[in-house]
Amino acid sequence: MQDALIRKLESFEELTDADREALRAFVPRLRQVPARTDLIREGDVPGNVHLILDGYACRYKVLPDGQRQIMAYFVPGDFCDLNVFILDQMDHNIGTISQCQVVEIPRQAIDHMTGHHPLVTRALWWCALVDEAVLREWLVNIGSRSPDQRIAHLFCELLLRLEVVGRVQDNSYPFPFTQIDLADSMGLSGVHVSRTLRELRRLELITLHHRVLTILDVERLKAYCGFNPNYLHLRNARWSGRRQVPWLSSVQGG
Amino acid sequence: MQDALIRKLESFEELTDADREALRAFVPRLRQVPARTDLIREGDVPGNVHLILDGYACRYKVLPDGQRQIMAYFVPGDFCDLNVFILDQMDHNIGTISQCQVVEIPRQAIDHMTGHHPLVTRALWWCALVDEAVLREWLVNIGSRSPDQRIAHLFCELLLRLEVVGRVQDNSYPFPFTQIDLADSMGLSGVHVSRTLRELRRLELITLHHRVLTILDVERLKAYCGFNPNYLHLRNARWSGRRQVPWLSSVQGG
DNA sequence: CGACTTATTGATGCACTTCAAGCGACGTGG
DNA sequence: CCACGTCGCTTGAAGTGCATCAATAAGTCG
Numbered sequence: 214m215q216d217a218l219i220r221k222l223e224s225f226e227e228l229t230d231a232d233r234e235a236l237r238a239f240v241p242r243l244r245q246v247p248a249r250t251d252l253i254r255e256g257d258v259p260g261n262v263h264l265i266l267d268g269y270a271c272r273y274k275v276l277p278d279g280q281r282q283i284m285a286y287f288v289p290g291d292f293c294d295l296n297v298f299i300l301d302q303m304d305h306n307i308g309t310i311s312q313c314q315v316v317e318i319p320r321q322a323i324d325h326m327t328g329h330h331p332l333v334t335r336a337l338w339w340c341a342l343v344d345e346a347v348l349r350e351w352l353v354n355i356g357s358r359s360p361d362q363r364i365a366h367l368f369c370e371l372l373l374r375l376e377v378v379g380r381v382q383d384n385s386y387p388f389p390f391t392q393i394d395l396a397d398s399m400g401l402s403g404v405h406v407s408r409t410l411r412e413l414r415r416l417e418l419i420t421l422h423h424r425v426l427t428i429l430d431v432e433r434l435k436a437y438c439g440f441n442p443n444y445l446h447l448r449n450a451r452w453s454g455r456r457q458v459p460w461l462s463s464v465q466g467g
Numbered sequence: 468m469q470d471a472l473i474r475k476l477e478s479f480e481e482l483t484d485a486d487r488e489a490l491r492a493f494v495p496r497l498r499q500v501p502a503r504t505d506l507i508r509e510g511d512v513p514g515n516v517h518l519i520l521d522g523y524a525c526r527y528k529v530l531p532d533g534q535r536q537i538m539a540y541f542v543p544g545d546f547c548d549l550n551v552f553i554l555d556q557m558d559h560n561i562g563t564i565s566q567c568q569v570v571e572i573p574r575q576a577i578d579h580m581t582g583h584h585p586l587v588t589r590a591l592w593w594c595a596l597v598d599e600a601v602l603r604e605w606l607v608n609i610g611s612r613s614p615d616q617r618i619a620h621l622f623c624e625l626l627l628r629l630e631v632v633g634r635v636q637d638n639s640y641p642f643p644f645t646q647i648d649l650a651d652s653m654g655l656s657g658v659h660v661s662r663t664l665r666e667l668r669r670l671e672l673i674t675l676h677h678r679v680l681t682i683l684d685v686e687r688l689k690a691y692c693g694f695n696p697n698y699l700h701l702r703n704a705r706w707s708g709r710r711q712v713p714w715l716s717s718v719q720g721g
Numbered sequence: 722c723g724a725c726t727t728a729t730t731g732a733t734g735c736a737c738t739t740c741a742a743g744c745g746a747c748g749t750g751g
Numbered sequence: 752c753c754a755c756g757t758c759g760c761t762t763g764a765a766g767t768g769c770a771t772c773a774a775t776a777a778g779t780c781g
Contacts, residue, residue, distance in 0.1 A: 255697075274607050277693050282611040284603050296599075299592050304600055304698040338553050345550075345599055346558055348606065349538050353528050355609050356654035357536040360769080391727065400610035402770050407729060423778095439531050443509075444558040614737080645759065656738055661761060 217266055217289035217378040222336040224377050224448050232330050239264065242317045248389070251308040252293060252315065258302055261317040263293040268313030269389055273397070274305045283398040285348060286310070286390075288371070290378040295323075295341050311389035339446070346444045355400045358438065361409050363399045365438035368419060372428060373445055388426035471520055471543035471632040476590040478631050478702050486584050493518065496571045502643070505562040506547060506569065513552040515571040519545050522567030523643055527651070528559045537652040539602060540564070540644075542625070544632040549577075549595050565643035593700070600698045609654045612692065615663050617653045619692035622673060626682060627699055642680035 219236055222228060228236075243266065246252065252263050252270065265287045272285040272293070284305065287293055293307045298320055309315075327334040347370070354363050375386045392406040399406070413419050418434045420427045428434055473490055476482060482490075497520065500506065506517050506524065519541045526539040526547070538559065541547055547561045552574055563569075581588040601624070608617050629640045646660040653660070667673050672688045674681045682688055 272603075274603075276607070276611055280611045282607045284606050296592075296596055299589075299596055300600070300700050302697070304700070305603065335553075338550075342550055342553055345602070346554070348599070348602055349526075349528075349559065352538050352602065352606050352609065353530070353536045355606065356652075357530055357534045393727080398610075403728085404730090404771080405769060407727095408769095411729080443556070446554050446558070647759080657759090658739080658761085659737060661759095662737095665761080 217380075218264060220378050221290035221340070222333065225339045226332050226336040228332055228336070232333050235326060235330055236333065239316050239318055239322065242319075244315045244317060246309050246313045246315050248309055248312045251306055253303055253307045255303050255306050259294060259298040259300065261319055262295055262298070262323055263307065264316040264318060265289055265291050265293065266314040266316055268315075269310040269387075270307060270313055270315075271310055271394070271398075272305055272307050281397045282400075283394065284351070285344070286371070286398070288374055288378065289380060291344075292337075292340060295337065295344075310394065311387070343446050346446065350444045351398075360399065360401055360405060361412055362438040363401075364395060364406070364409050365413060365418065365434055366440055367395070367398070368426065368428060369431075369435055369438065369440040369442075370445070371426075372431065373442055373447065377447070383427070384429075384431055385425055385427040387424060388421060389424050471634075472518060474632050475544035475594070476587065479593045480586050480590040482586055482590070486587050489580060489584055490587065493570050493572055493576065496573075498569045498571060500563050500567045500569050502563055502566045505560055507557055507561045509557050509560050511557045513548060513554065513557060515573055516549055516552070516577055517547040517561065518570040518572060519543055519547065520568040520570055522569075523564040523641075524561060524567055524569075525564055525648070525652075526559055526561050535651045536654075537648065538605070539598070540625070540652070542628055542632065543634060545598075546591075546594060549591065549598075564648065565641070597700050600700065604698045605652075614653065614655055614659060615666055616692040617655075618649060618660070618663050619667060619672065619688055620694055621649070621652070622680065622682060623685075623689050623692060623694040623696075624699070625680075626685065627696055627701065631701070637681070638683075638685055639679050639681040641678060642675060643678050 218239075219228070219233055222236070242261075246268075248268075253259070255274070267289050270287040270291075270293060271283045272287070273281055273283045275281050287307075294303075297303065323337075327337070350366075350370070354366050358366060371386065372381060372384070375381045380386055392410070393403045395401070396403045396406045401409075410419075410421065414421070416437075417429050418437060419429060434440075472493075473482070473487055476490070496515075500522075502522075507513070509528070521543050524541040524545075524547060525537045526541070527535055527537045529535050541561075548557075551557065577591075581591070604620075604624070608620050612620060625640065626635060626638070629635045634640055646664070647657045649655070650657045650660045655663075664673075664675065668675070670691075671683050672691060673683060688694075
């Protein structure tokens with residue numbers, strides 16, 4: 214079940230058997246978390262690192278007026294808070310969307326990993342930077358795209374991210390988000406999300422039944438929202454430019 | 468003139484004389500860059516790290532339809548691309564707003580720094596994480612706040628960030644942004660930014676003359692937009708919770 | 722099956738965009 | 752020195768996209 218993480222990391226970096234073994238050592242800490250449950254809250258002092266092995270979660274803030282803003286979705290293989298522990302306290306919440314399998318990794322374990330598994334370390338860095346790139350793209354999404362493009366863009370992004378961890382079949386993937394979740398992610402009202410989805414269905418770009426999203430025509434959906442996958446820094450686009458990473462070589466004692 | 472960086476880092480971490488000396492070694496690479504000039508473009512392979520010593524810059528993307536989205540502002544003491552070099556290619560642009568003094572730091576220099584100056588390294592980490600936290604808050608800003616609150620929030624944020632590097636006097640700071648810059652940051656039209664600023668002036672919250680912004684009543688402005696500075700992780704709020712940072716201790720060979 | 726949550730649809734209103742014209746500041750060149 | 756062009760800002764008028772309110776319908780879970 215730690216497949217998701219290993220698959221994701223290996224999509225960036227070929228790991229050794231020892232690396233994979235070390236990653237599997239995380240598993241004993243596995244926890245079932247119900248849907249709609251907070252993993253960490255604003256104000257908490259960051260403790261263990263959380264890794265999603267199965268299910269969906271999100272990062273969000275709640276404003277004084279009760280308005281919720283979702284800032285990121287986590288899918289299997291994603292770390293929720295890989296780096297936050299350097300800061301004094303959480304400035305946002307992390308909560309599950311669906312039921313999740315979550316691994317709580319003690320910081321020392323990460324520490325050990327970065328000390329002994331340079332390939333994994335490099336891959337973890339890559340994860341963190343891609344997460345930030347995704348965040349930037351969300352800002353572009355909300356700031357510059359029309360509501361229908363926003364939602365289409367999210368669908369495309371999730372498709373690619375879930376493909377990496379093997380959660381897509383026939384352009385379909387589990388979709389446990391409510392329309393209110395989408396609304397709070399995209400800066401829209403729930404009503405308008407409903408109408409927007411209707412439009413995407415009418416254009417025969419997607420279907421959405423029983424919490425499963427199907428993308429009927431991936432290329433048309435990408436074209437519809439001007440999707441450019443470069444910000445995900447996936448393997449294919451990246452492979453040619455492989456280079457040494459100085460900050461990391463020093464981690465390896467170089 | 469490298470004051471800005473050292474001040475910023477020291478607001479987090481007391482440095483040794485040797486640390487400061489090492490930071491000053493960056494200066495020879497200083498460059499004058501005119502206003503409205505790109506430092507890096509989308510598609511470029513990340514090379515040197517850019518540090519702003521004076522002036523303002525921004526991170527932005529341009530969509531196929533020509534729409535520009537600004538995703539971050541850089542002020543003196545900010546790194547533009549501290550970590551991006553791990554990725555294969557830039558997925559966005561970085562350009563100056565005003566004339567800037569920019570230092571181009573070779574990656575080896577950063578590498579050397581992280582190998583020999585653990586305090587600096589920890590402070591650099593902190594910078595990177597705060598930058599990400601700021602990005603998250605921008606998402607909240609665009610997604611959940613009204614236009615007047617958005618702009619007020621930006622003013623509050625810049626006030627605090629500039630105070631750290633000593634660029635604020637009597638609640639005033641240089642403000643070289645055009646209203647179009649603001650519009651492209653906040654997901655608004657230029658016209659509406661103009662009207663919003665008029666409103667903030669009418670409420671006697673700010674004045675804006677000759678590219679200098681003055682906040683007339685900081686507390687009222689903060690209240691107006693519900694400003695919570697926790698996401699900036701400034702020293703005062705952070706001081707109590709100082710802890711060791713595992714990932715970094717391994718960088719130090721621990 | 723019945724209770725509750727989530728989604729849909731319609732009607733209404735307004736916040737924001739777009740278009741367009743005028744204005745002031747600034748810089749350049751005659 | 753003034754004429755002129757450019758750029759950034761302001762203001763008005765008109766249109767619309769999205770929010771809000773409200774009521775119904777469809778899922779979903781006990």
